[in-house]
Amino acid sequence: MxxxxxxxxxxxxxxxxxxxxxxxxxxxxxxxxxxxxxxxxxxxxxxxxxxxxxxxxxxxxxxxxxxxxxxxNGRVNFYRGLSVILLLLCVLFLAVILALSIKLSEVQGNQECPDVEKTTVAEACNCQKCEFMYKTRASDHNKHLCSECGTGWHKFENSCYFLSEKRLNWLESREKCQEKGGDLAVISNERVQTFLTEKGPMLYWIGLHDLGTQQWTWINNTALTQSYWFQTPNAGHCALLRGWKSPQNNWYSNRCEIYSHFICERVKAFYK
Incomplete structure (x- = not known):
């Protein structure tokens, strides 16, 4: 320095x-x-x-x-605007797909197997068609099964059974069953008796009566051989089955004019 x-x-x-x-x-x-x-x-x-x-x-x-x-800056603005447009288009397409899916579900849910009495044999609902289009949930199994009997009917052995939700007298009940292609149920064995007892909790008209004969007879003109009376049938001329009771003794007799639910039977061979 x-x-x-x-x-x-x-x-x-x-x-x-x-x-x-x-x-x-x-x-x-x-x-x-x-x-x-x-x-x-x-x-x-x-x-x-x-x-x-x-x-x-x-x-x-x-x-x-x-x-x-x-x-x-120009390119950034361009790509930003393009991204917004693509996002809006994706949202629009998603909304359209959801709307179509809901509509398709509603249409399929409203479809039913055709009534057998209104169709020819070729047009009748078969098991494969129902399995593909009209899956129905089994009441006693957590799975889907095909119903050969149609909507509202229950298949057992060689017959289909329908438990009504409406109440009619015995004669009107029989006419309604005939309109459906069947008749009031005939209980031919203990298996059928147990099956129908477990299906519903109501009193149901069955195809048993003693009109003018003093002898209980089924509507197919066969005599009563095996019975399941709760008590001596002296209250009327038409028979009722009480659901959800012991199948060994759940039949009641009553006047045919009273209103009750009813059980229809349609033999499987009739419509297959």
Whole structure:
């Protein structure tokens, strides 16, 4: 440091500095150093007043021209708008698919196997058709089974049985069963008796009566051989089955004019 200071002092001695100041006072002229300093400042100011490039753009992304930034911004805006349009289209297509799925489910749910008595043998509902189109839930199994008897009917052995939800008298019940292609149920064995007892909780008309004969007879004109009376049948001339009771003794007799539910039977061979 001391050596450098000595060099600078040697370059500009006090005598020379005083001499320059004396010349400036006598002649009114600027020294050479002052002229060079003013020239440099003037060049700097002129650059700032008349810039040749975008200083602010260069400060944001040095080395990138302004046109490059405009192109990039334009592409970003374009792809952003395209993404929004595609998203809206996806949402619209999803809504259409959901609406069509719901509509298809409703249509399939409203379809039923055709009534046998209203169709030909070729048009009748068969097991394969029901398995494919009209799956029905079995009441006593957690699975889907095909019903060969049609909607609302229960298949057992060689017959189909229908338990009504409406109440009619004995004669009207028989007419309604005949409209469905069958008749009031005939209980021919203990298996059928147990099956029908377990199917419903109501009192149901069955095809047993003693009208004018004093002998209980089935509607197919066969005599009663095996009976399941709860008590001696002396209250009327038509027979009822009480569901959800002991199948060994759940028959009741009553007047044929009273209203009750009923059980229809349709023999499988009749419509297959």
């Amino acid at each position: 001391e050596k450098g200071s000595e060099v600078e002092m040697e370059q500009i001695s006090p005598a020379e500095k005083k001499e320059d100041e004396d010349v400036k006072k006598d002649t009114g002229q600027e020294t050479k150093d002052e002229k060079e300093l003013k020239g440099e400042n003037k060049n700097i100011y002129s650059v700032l007043f008349n810039p040749t490039e975008d200083i602010y753009t260069s400060s944001k992304m040095p080395g990138s021209p302004p046109k490059f930034h405009k192109d990039v």
